Amino acid sequence: QQQVKQSPQSLIVQKGGISIINCAYENTAFDYFPWYQQFPGKGPALLIAIRPDVSEKKEGRFTISFNKSAKQFSLHIMDSQPGDSATYFCAASRGAGTALIFGKGTTLSVSS
């Protein structure tokens, strides 16, 4: 049973374009939804996170949109750059005493 479903599996975007990655979840007990970025040969690193009490959070070129009723959230990367080429993971957790459940990841390639 996949608790966090992520799509697409891979994405190619032109420099300056918008990258959009989507995630869906089933467990309504989830209350924390982060996105992680991973470069080849490195461990993932926290990019941005959101809680269900807000519908959108923006940090620089990165925005999370959250739809509680649809149980979906997405990552938008504005003005995508070649340096954004990486694997992106959405995740969810039920509280501080639990652990993150990750999606399968999206490999983003930004062409120059």
Next chain:
Amino acid sequence: NAGVTQTPKFRILKIGQSMTLQCTQDMNHNYMYWYRQDPGMGLKLIYYSVGAGITDKGEVPNGYNVSRSTTEDFPLRLELAAPSQTSVYFCASSYNGEDDGYTFGSGTRLTVV
């Protein structure tokens, strides 16, 4: 600060051998985690710990064991290695389990032949 340190970085095991993947953090984090990453499958939680002396199973604990005798160290033990355990293993730590994010190590690439 070194952050989260994992050793070894690479290892080749024969079927049936055992080994311990080491993980240590110097950030005084309460929470520690072990994940495995397989191509196209994301990160799967093996075990986690919310403090010294406390461990709990994740999604894929079979074939693994952990212990947490100190705040700093969270070793992962593989008994009777199998080809299905070929993977990249990541250790992570967190102060409060959520808002401060997880700090990941650089991973251990394990091949079982």
